[in-house]
Amino acid sequence: MEDLDDEPSLHADENGLINLSQGAWVRLDEVIWSQGDRLLTLIVEANQLVELPAALGNLALLRVLNVAHNKLTSIPDEIGQCAQLLELNAQHNFIKAVPK
Incomplete structure (x- = not known):
């Protein structure tokens, strides 16, 4: 599974959640990144x-x-624009530095 274009789970549910855990995704579709007005939790x-991105x-x-x-x-510097971010779990990756 490399492309998520037609998956209904790409849209935040009524609780503002998208859960795509334990898949085989190598990239995430643009539709996820356009949900800034309703996405609260991305797993x-x-x-x-x-x-x-x-x-x-x-x-x-x-x-x-x-x-x-x-x-x-790495984690993109733009994560700093997520002003409401309370929890970031990036364990078990190959990240050597985090944005300031």
């Missing part, structure tokens, strides 16, 4: 993600981001 742990910064209301157990080497 994409245990996938094959190698990067998060700068569009992550569009998620102004995001409170919880779980990207644990992927293949990430």
